Amino acid sequence: MTLPVPAQRFTPQEYLRLEAAAEVKHEFHAGGILAMSGGTYRHSRVTANLITVLGIQLRGSPCFPLEGNMRVRLATEDRYVYPDASVVCGEPKFDALDANQTTIINPKVVVEVLSESTEGYDRGPKFTAYRDLESLDEYVLVSQDRPLIETFLRQRDGTWSFAAWQGIEAVASLRSLGVQLPLAELYTGLTFGGEAGTNAAGE
Numbered sequence: 001m002t003l004p005v006p007a008q009r010f011t012p013q014e015y016l017r018l019e020a021a022a023e024v025k026h027e028f029h030a031g032g033i034l035a036m037s038g039g040t041y042r043h044s045r046v047t048a049n050l051i052t053v054l055g056i057q058l059r060g061s062p063c064f065p066l067e068g069n070m071r072v073r074l075a076t077e078d079r080y081v082y083p084d085a086s087v088v089c090g091e092p093k094f095d096a097l098d099a100n101q102t103t104i105i106n107p108k109v110v111v112e113v114l115s116e117s118t119e120g121y122d123r124g125p126k127f128t129a130y131r132d133l134e135s136l137d138e139y140v141l142v143s144q145d146r147p148l149i150e151t152f153l154r155q156r157d158g159t160w161s162f163a164a165w166q167g168i169e170a171v172a173s174l175r176s177l178g179v180q181l182p183l184a185e186l187y188t189g190l191t192f193g194g195e196a197g198t199n200a201a202g203e
Contacts, residue, residue, distance in 0.1 A: 008033075015080065016098050025069075028080035036082065039115070042144040042190060046113050047084050049186050050142065054087065057179040063089040063108065071103040072110065076132040084142075085111040087177065093135075106135040109176060113142045127152070131160075137176035146192055147183045151175065168192065 009031040010018070018033070019026055025036045039047075047068065054065035066086045073080050073095045080103060087109035095103035110130055112122040122141060130136055131154075139152040139160075149172040152160040165172040165183065172181040 012078070012080070012097055016100075016103075019080075020100055020102075025082055027082060028078075030078045039113075040144070043084075043113050043115055045189050046142060046144050046186060049188050050085055050111060050113070050181075053181055053185050054085065054179070057181070058087070058177065061089075061177075063087055063177060066104070066107075069102075071098075072107055072133075073098075073103050073105050074129045074132060075105065079129055081126065081129070083107070083110045084113045087111075089177075105133075107133065108135055109138045109140060109174060110136060111140040111142060113144055115144060138174060140174065142186065147187050149181065149183065149186070 010028070010033055011031075012028065015026070015028040015033055019028075027034045027036060051065050051067050058064055064087065066088060068082055068084045070086060071080050071082055072086060086104070086107040088104060088106060089108045092104050093106040094101045095105055097103075110133075112118075112126070114122055127139055130139055137154050141150045143149075146166070147168045147170070148164065148166045149170075150162070150164045151172070151174065152162055153175050155161055161175075163173070163175070168184050168187060170183045172183060173179070174181060
């Protein structure tokens with residue numbers, strides 16, 4: 001969830017300087033700065049579980065997860081955003097404007113944990129902006145209110161293939177990484193009323 005700060009236009013350099021000294025995180029959207037509000041317990045628990053599972057699954061590979069304090073620059077959209085998690089394979093590439101190396105420009109996978117206030121933005125404008133990242137192969141949406149993972153995989157022709165897994169017994173696949181994500185592990189510590197374990201995928 002983001003909340004607007006007073007209307008004023010900033011350059012990326014000004015934003016980065018302000019953000020380095022800020023006590024709360026802000027995103028940058030074409031000259032505007034948006035303050036990010038805190039997340040819920042469920043959001044935090046799902047995100048922490050996800051980072052743990054990804055770290056285990058990717059151990060020994062050239063890929064590694066990054067948590068939500070690592071910013072991503074979407075240069076063609078003139079945006080700086082904070083995904084809930086991301087995965088980089090190989091050497092991280094940092095934004096040339098950010099001397100503090102707190103901004104990457106080459107995530108292979110980006111993950112957003114959905115909430116009621118951000119779901120429309122994450123599915124719409126934010127996904128549109130992420131698609132301009134040449135490095136991005138997969139976009140992952142994780143529900144915090146029910147056991148559900150949805151993924152969008154970039155195809156060679158530039159289209160995106162959709163897949164979804166629903167139910168606590170399901171095992172999702174991050175196809176760009178070749179790893180499996182058991183939903184029972186992602187939702188450890190959380191309960192859902194009357195959810196049946198099912199999964200479905202579409203190409």
